[in-house]
Amino acid sequence: MNLRRLKYYVKIVDIGSLTQAAEVLHIAQPALSQQLAALEGELDQQLLIRTKRGVTPTEAGKILYSHAQTILRQCEQAQTAVDNAGxxxxxxxxxxxxxxxxxxxxxxxxxxxxxxxxxxxxxxxxxxxxxxxxxxxxxxxxxxxxxxxxxxxxxxxxxxxMKEELFLVGAGTPPATGGTVELNEVIKYDLFMPRPYNVVRRLVDETLLREKLKANIIAEIESPSTLNAAVLNGLGVTIVPESAARSMATQTGIWLSRITSPGIQAxxxxxxxxxxxxxxxxxxxxxxxxxxxxxxxxxxxxxxxxx
The missing domain is CATH 3.40.190.10 (Periplasmic binding protein-like II)
Structure with missing residues (x-):
């Protein structure tokens, strides 16, 4: 296995096409196919599945792709370190x-x-x-x-x-309690939250589970700009860390309340x-x-x- 073949392989996977990869690498497609075949022979594994739409990596190919990226990056770092010695x-x-x-x-x-x-x-x-x-x-x-x-x-x-307290953020009329809001009041709102893999969402879900409460999540939004627009238009509220809450609250009409009983820290x-x-x-x-x-x-x- 040599670095040139790994470089070729990563480029093929990135582009998803042998023909287009050959053009980008400035080599003939038959020559690129030979390099791929040699790599598959060295590893005794099929690395790519060829279809009418292009190529996709097999399970073995995905593993090699991940390792190849790391190897090539380390080689680049080593070359840079040597070049810049002193x-x-x-x-x-x-x-x-x-x-x-x-x-x-x-x-x-x-x-x-x-x-x-x-x-x-x-x-x-x-x-x-x-x-x-x-x-x-x-x-x-x-x-x-x-x-x-x-x-x-x-x-x-x-x-x-550091740790940040989580805040409820919305537009219009704030909670009657002002700067704080208890968790059992939070669940009465229509909530915008990120997907479950997000750390903040996971912290909220785990706390709600412990407290035997259920949130009313009406949409899962990953884009900060979309989330901000949805809250600003009064379509629902969201739960975010303090720094994000204070950033959103710089806009007219936006309020923020720290979640308590219990509080949640990210x-x-x-x-x-x-x-x-x-x-x-x-x-x-x-x-x-x-x-x-x-x-x-x-x-x-x-x-x-x-x-």
Whole structure:
């Protein structure tokens, strides 16, 4: 097995077509097919299923694809480290930040700090929900992320940063209790929530189960912009961490109430692979990100720093 064949294989899977992959790689299709056949021969496994619409990986092919991405990424990091030995840090570093959170507010300070200290590092910033980002970290396609969650997951390492209280957010008339609302009152509202795999949704579901309560969820929304619009138009309310709630409440007519009896807290954590070493540029970005995160928790009193 050689790196060139792995590179070819990843490109074929990414594009889903031998013909188009050959064009992108600037090699003849018969030659690309020979390289694929040689790789399948080395592994003694069929890696791709050919159809009229293109190619799709077999189960063995999916496993190889995941490992190949990691191998190729590590080789790129090794080459970059060797090329930059004794010189300023450079290269690409990918960072995920949970959307509409205290983490997402770090995007601009992070860009500024990295630009000032390591101008040759190119940042790739991605705001997304936790599960897709954690999967990208596990397969080596993302270096690190700040996401909700702190439970041990195979392939991932979590460093707890802080905890945020969950708030009910809506438009129009706020709860009679004002700044707080009990959980048994929350279930009387029409709720917008993310899918069950989302950490915040899971925390809410687990608390409701313990309290023997059932929420009235009328829609599951993943897009922050769509969720914001639905709440702003009075179609329902939502439950989000404090930083997201306060961001939404900057709009006219939006109210927020901290959930009590019982309260619910969402842990925000720094996440990285537990088996793939960070490149020197990624390690430098990690140090900057964690220092910015600690400073934010110290400056923002409502948030609870995890000791």
């Amino acid at each position: 010189s300023a840090l450079s290269g690409q570093v990918s960072v995920g930040l949970a959307p509409s959170t205290a983490a997402s507010l770090l995007a601009m300070p992070l860009i500024q700090a990295v630009k000032a200290r390591h101008p040759a590092i190119v940042l790739y910033l991605n705001e997304n929900f936790g599960s897709p980002m954690s999967e990208q970290i596990m397969n080596g396609r993302m270096d690190m992320a700040v996401i909700y969650g702190d439970k041990a997951v195979h392939g991932l390492s979590f460093v707890p940063l 842990p925000l954590s720094f996440c990285m692979s537990d088996h793939l070493a960070l490149s020197p540029p990624a390690q430098a970005v990690k140090d900057i990100l964690l220092s910015l995160m600690v400073k934010r928790t110290q400056d923002n009193r409502p948030l609870m720093l995890v000791h």
